Amino acid sequence: MTTATKTGTGHQDHQVTVFLSHLRSERGLAANTVNAYRADLKQLTLIINQRGPSIRWDHVSERRLQDYAAELVHRGYTQSSVARKIAAIRSFFQFLAEEGEIVKSPADKLKARRQGRPLPDVLTEEDVVTLLKTASEGPGAEGVRDRAMLELTYAAGLRVSEVVGPTGIDLSSLNLEDGWVRVLGKGSKERVVPLYPGIAERLRYFIREARPVLVARGDHLRAAPRAVFLNAQGRPLTRQGYWLALKRTVATSGVTTNVTPHTLRHSFATHLLRGGASLRHVQELLGHASIATTQIYTHLTDDQVRRVFDGAHPRA
Numbered sequence: 001m002t003t004a005t006k007t008g009t010g011h012q013d014h015q016v017t018v019f020l021s022h023l024r025s026e027r028g029l030a031a032n033t034v035n036a037y038r039a040d041l042k043q044l045t046l047i048i049n050q051r052g053p054s055i056r057w058d059h060v061s062e063r064r065l066q067d068y069a070a071e072l073v074h075r076g077y078t079q080s081s082v083a084r085k086i087a088a089i090r091s092f093f094q095f096l097a098e099e100g101e102i103v104k105s106p107a108d109k110l111k112a113r114r115q116g117r118p119l120p121d122v123l124t125e126e127d128v129v130t131l132l133k134t135a136s137e138g139p140g141a142e143g144v145r146d147r148a149m150l151e152l153t154y155a156a157g158l159r160v161s162e163v164v165g166p167t168g169i170d171l172s173s174l175n176l177e178d179g180w181v182r183v184l185g186k187g188s189k190e191r192v193v194p195l196y197p198g199i200a201e202r203l204r205y206f207i208r209e210a211r212p213v214l215v216a217r218g219d220h221l222r223a224a225p226r227a228v229f230l231n232a233q234g235r236p237l238t239r240q241g242y243w244l245a246l247k248r249t250v251a252t253s254g255v256t257t258n259v260t261p262h263t264l265r266h267s268f269a270t271h272l273l274r275g276g277a278s279l280r281h282v283q284e285l286l287g288h289a290s291i292a293t294t295q296i297y298t299h300l301t302d303d304q305v306r307r308v309f310d311g312a313h314p315r316a
Contacts, residue, residue, distance in 0.1 A: 015057055016041050019095050040088040047071055057096055062106040063290075065089065069110060070292040086110055121257045123267040128154060134253035135245075142232060144210035146245045148202050149229050149237075153261060155199040156181055157268035157286050160261035163229065164237045170226040171207070176200045185287040193285055203228075269294070 020038055023029045047068055048060065072082045093105035123131070136147035153163055161167050162183045173182045179195045207228070215224050218234025227236035242261060250259045257263070272282050283294040
């Protein structure tokens with residue numbers, strides 16, 4: 001361990017000691033409560049320093065604390081335990097800010113991930129193939145559109161609002177030559193998501209062959225819309241129009257899973273993780289601000305966990 005690391009760790013310990021003393025002498029907290037704070041801050045120190053070199057508290061970022069909260073959930077702590085630990089951390093960093101040890105608390109927005117929220121269903125890879133094949137069997141230009149639209153949603157893990165509607169993709173959002181799409185996500189945050197060659201070619205075909213048919217049905221007194229996906233009247237497709245197209249496809253596909261637009265996004269994330277993608281990469285592709293949000297997709301089946309175990313354990 002280097003001298004710098006020792007200094008950083010020692011300073012961490014000193015600031016925790018001062019904080020605990022403050023809890024006892026100025027806030028009058030009971031000994032058991034102070035001990036709980038001590039244990040929570042010790043755990044925080046251990047976990048964040050496992051993820052890299054030991055650091056000073058004034059170098060701890062909001063993102064690092066979000067990763068810590070996600071780690072607590074991953075380790076199986078109950079919602080109440082996570083909430084208590086986060087409350088201790090917020091109190092500690094607020095104290096450091098008030099004492100002038102740090103400029104601003106990185107824990108102000110830190111929250112425990114809500115539990116009990118039902119997860120959307122996940123399609124099997126076979127169901128995805130069936131669904132897309134059914135969409136492509138739709139009549140005329142609409143069938144070509146529906147196949148391209150639904151596959152793009154799954155291929156890039158997009159929200160329905162990122163595909164159609166006011167914040168949906170337009171022609172300038174696509175770079176099919178290099179294989180990527182620029183997406184406007186929540187909070188007007190842009191991200192670039194790669195496209196595999198198959199969906200790039202399908203979009204190229206739709207834009208070249210089917211989209212002009214839809215454009216021709218529109219009002220020629222106005223400029224042609226820039227939205228990629230258009231309805232039967234040549235106008236930009238709405239979220240309601242997307243829903244109708246998806247419902248129509250599901251109804252005739254034979255897929256029994258309850259499918260919503262978010263099911264395609266959820267399946268994208270789940271299939272990537274099962275294929276070996278890292279949680280951090282999936283977070284970036286989905287446009288999640290916090291990795292704690294992406295954590296909900298790590299519901300591997302017992303068989304998958306067993307396969308990972310058998311492949312990784314030296315004695316398996």
